[in-house]
Amino acid sequence: MRTPTLALLVLLLVVIPAISLVITSASTGGVTILYPKQGQSFSAGQPLVLVVNATGYAGQVVTVNVYNPGNSMVDSGIFQVPSNGILNVTLFYWPNTTSGKYPAGNYTIDVLIGSAAAASVQVYWAPGVANIVVTVVNGQTGQPLPNAPVNVYNASSNVLLASGITNSNGVVTLHVFAVPNVSETLRIEARPQGLPSQGVLYTVKGPGTYAVTLKVYPTPLVLNVQGAFIGTVQVAPAQSSSITALEGEPLSLIVQATYEASPASSAAVSATMQIGGTNVTGKVVPVGNGVFNVTFRVPSVGAPLTGYIVVTASYQGSTAQLNMPVVAQVNYGTYLNNISSSVAQVNKTVADLQKELSAFNTTVTSVQKQLKSLNTQLSSLNSSIASLSSQLNQLSSQVSSLSSQLSSSQNMVYAGLIAGIIALIIAIVALVMVLRKIS
DSSP: OHHHHHHHHHHHHHHHHHHHHHHHOSEETTOEEEESOTTOEEOTTOEEEEEEEOTTOTTOEEEEEEEOTTSOEEEEEEEEOOTTSEEEEEEEEOOSSOOSSSOSEEEEEEEEETTTEEEEEEEEEOTTEEEEEEEEEETTTOOBOTTOEEEEEETTTOOEEEEEEOOTTSEEEEEEEOOTTOEEEEEEEEOOTTSOOEEEEEEEESSEEEEEEEEEOOOSEEEEEEEEEETTEEEEOTTOSOEEEETTSEEEEEEEEEETTEEOTTOEEEEEEEETTEEEEOEEEEEETTEEEEEEEOOOOSSOEEEEEEEEEEETTEEEEEEEEEEEEOOHHHHHHHHHHHHHHHHHHHHHHHHHHHHHHHHHHHHHHHHHHHHHHHHHHHHHHHHHHHHHHHHHHHHHHHHHHHHHHHHHHHHHHHHHHHHHHHHHHHHHHHHHHHO
16 A cells, blocks of 8 residues: 555656646746737637647647636646647637636646646636737837837726736737627827827727737927816816817817927927818917917717817927827707707797788688678679569560560551552542543
C-alpha cells in the first residue's frame, strides 16, 4: 500500500508545479497558442476555436481545460497533435445567456502536453456585449500610442459607458452593453498625454466585435472649449465633451486657441455645425487672449438629433481641429407659441365664419319670406287666370252665337235684296211697257 501512496505523491509533486507553470506562463516547452489572442473578446453564440502550435509534439496527447472567472472548469477535452504539429479544434460555442456556470468575464484556457509543455491564454466573454477594439496611433507617423486613455460615451446622453488605457501596441478593448439588432451610436474618444484629444462617432448594432482606429495628430496649435451658452444660460462648462442645444435658438461656443501653450489671438478660426443633414456656418468673433466666440443658429429638427460642431484654426503654418458632439433638442416653447398663434388664428377664422353664417341665415330667411309672398301671388295669379279663362270661354260661346245670328241675318238680308231687285225689275219692265203704250 505504500508504493501507490508514494507514486501518488510523486505524481502530485510533478503535476502541481506544471499546473502552477501553466497559470503563470503563457507558453512553456515550445507550445504556443496562436488563437485566440490574449484578451480577445467573444459574444453569445460564437465558437471558441483553439489553434496551438505544438511542433515537436506530433502524435502526442493534448489536454485542454477552460476555467470560468470563478476558476471553475467549464470545459475539458483530450486531443492528439496532428503530424504537422498544428492543433486546430473547436472547443464549444459560447451560450446565449449568462449563468452560474458561464458568468460574464475573463476565461482561462490551459493547454497541457505531458508534464513539460504547457500554454495558457485568457479571453473575455459576455452575451449582449459589443467589444470595441480601439487602436490609437500617431496620425503623422502611424506609430501606436501606448498609455492613452480611451473613453466610450453614449452619443445622445453623453453617459460614460466604458474606459481603458491602450497597451504597448496602442490597443485597448472596451466592452459595451448591446441589444441584438438594435443600433446605438457611440462616441469614442482618446486623450493621449501631451497631444490633443481625438473623438469619433461610431454605430454598433448588437453584440459583436468592432474595430476602430483613432488617429491623433500632434500639433503645437490646440483648440480648447471654454464653455457653451444658449443666450446667457450656460449649457456646457469648460472642457466639455458634448453640448446640448435648442432648435431655433442661438448657440455660442467659446473656444481658445493656443500655440505652444500661449494664446493665439490672431489665429484664423472657422466653424460649422452639422445636424440632420443641415450645415450651418458659425459666426466667429475674437474676444481677446486667444478666445473666440462662435455663434450658430440651431436649425429646426422636430426630434432630438445628434450632430457635430467642427471648429478649425490655423496659425503659424499649423492647423488644429475641434470636433464637438452636439445634441439638438426640440424647442417645445416655440412649438407651443406657434400652436397658440395657430389656435388664435383658427378662432378668429371660426368667428368670421360664424358672422358670415349668421348673415347667410338672415338672407335665407328673407329669401324664404319672398318665396312665400311669391307663392301667394302666384296662387292669386293662377286664380285670376282661371277666372279669365272661364270668361274667355263664355265670350267664345257668345261670339259663336253672334256669328250664327249674324250668318242668319245676312241670309235674310240677301233674300230681301234679291226680292227687291226682282220687284224693281218687274216695275221697270211694267213702266217701259206703259210708256210704249202711251207713245
